[in-house]
Amino acid sequence: MTQPATPARRNDPAGPPKTSPPRRGDPRAAPGARADVRTLSLLGVLAALIAVGGLTRPEEFLATSNLQLVLTQASVIGVVTVGMTFVITSGGIDLSVGAIVALSSVWATTVATQEYGFTGILFTAVAVGVGCGLVNGVLIAYGGMVPFIATIAMLASARGLALQITDGKTQIVTVDSVLDLGVKDANILGVPPLVLVFAVVVALGWLLLNRTTFxxxxxxxxxxxxxxxxAGIDVRRQRLYLYLLSGLCCGIAAFMLIVLSGSGQNTNGNLYELDAIAAAIIGGTLLSGGRGTIAGSLLGVLIFTTITNIFALNNLESAVQQIAKGAIIVAAVLVQHRTLREGRGT
Structure with a gap:
């Protein structure tokens, strides 16, 4: 008589082996928990800044008009930061974003472009931004150039071309449909249109980074x-797409800046690369690549914009403001290095 097959012996008589909890230094050790702590820390910093602004200039800082101004100013650099977050997450860098914003804004506000109205200005701003991103992407992905060198070259070229187009003059926008987006009457439920655009870009950026194959x-x-x-990923093509995305964000930001200022200038976007990189870094995006967070970048943008607003309301020098931003960047990088060392168990 055939005996029934007996089950294979288990390693542990009491049950299957259990996975031991991750120890400190184990790469499995709660990366989500660290992200939550980082987000809460950024929220705490933002809350502290709001408290400082409320205590030093309560009537001016807490006024609805000022809060709308802070959000509107954060929107322009915030859109640029979304694109920068993707680039840094991939291990790259884009030092040309400010110059691309300037070139896009002046090209979109020439007399010839304004003859095509709202659509012509918007299309030109986005097309110029994407075109610059394409050049960056081709040079880096297929030309083998270091991102630092390629984007520095684009910075110089875009600034020079913007200066040549304007001849150093401010180009005034005369298209009413564009200017109307910047007036108070255009607010939707008290929210400026540019803030709504920023919210949509952040939402799409978050979905793209966290919920897609891309x-x-x-x-x-x-x-x-x-x-x-x-693993089968076309690395060069992916890098090209990322710089195209960064250029697209610059083009959108250029149009938003046109709406906000009602003009195009070759000085637009000055130091945007510093603010965008800083916001992404303090938000938790690794400079070495491999980790990025759109939510953290959003909080980083709000923190820097709030600092700028508080400094302006208290009549503090812009030089002190830049020093403060530099100190924040250094502190954020040091925290990143410490986190990486702890993650490796060193």
Whole structure:
């Protein structure tokens, strides 16, 4: 008589082996928890800044008009920061974003472009931004240039071309449909249109990075390009797409700046690269690539914009403001290095 098959012996008589909890230094050790702590810390910093503004200039800082101004100013640099977050997450850098914003804004506000009205200005701003991103992407992904060098070259070229187009003069926008977006009557439920655009860009950026294959490929390329290549990812094409995305964000930001200022100037976007990189870094995006957070970048933008507003209301020098921003960047990078060392168990 055939005996019934007996189940295979288990390693542990009491049940299957259990996975031990991750120890400190284990890469599995609660990366989500660290992200939550980082987000809460940024929210705490933002709340502290709001308290400082409320205590030093309560009537001016807490006024609805000032809060709308803070959000509107954050919107322009915030859109640029979304694109920068993707680029840094992939292990790259884009130092030309401010110059691309300037070139897009002046090209979109020439007399010839304004003859085509709202659509012509918007299309030109976005097209110029995407075109500059395409040049950056081709040079870096297919030309083998270091991102630092390629984007520095674009910075110089775009600034020079913007200066040549304007001849150093301010180009005034005369298209009413564009200017109307910047007036108070255009607010929707008290929210300026530019803030709504920023909210949409942030939402789409978050979905793209966290819920799509494109986002996973971006993280993989930033974490280990060679491993990503062996896994079947076209690393060069992915990098090209990322610089196209950065250029697209610059084009959108240029149009928003046109609406906000009612003009195009070759000095637009000055130091935007510093603010965008700083906001992404303090938000938790790794300079070495492999990790990025749109939510953290959003909080970083709000923190820097709030600092700028508080300094302006208290009549403090802009030089002190730049020093404060530099100190925040250094502190954020040091925290990142410490976190990485702890993650490696060193």
């Amino acid at each position: 986002g996973r490929r971006t993280l993989a390329v930033g974490g280990n390009p060679e491993a990503a290549r062996l």
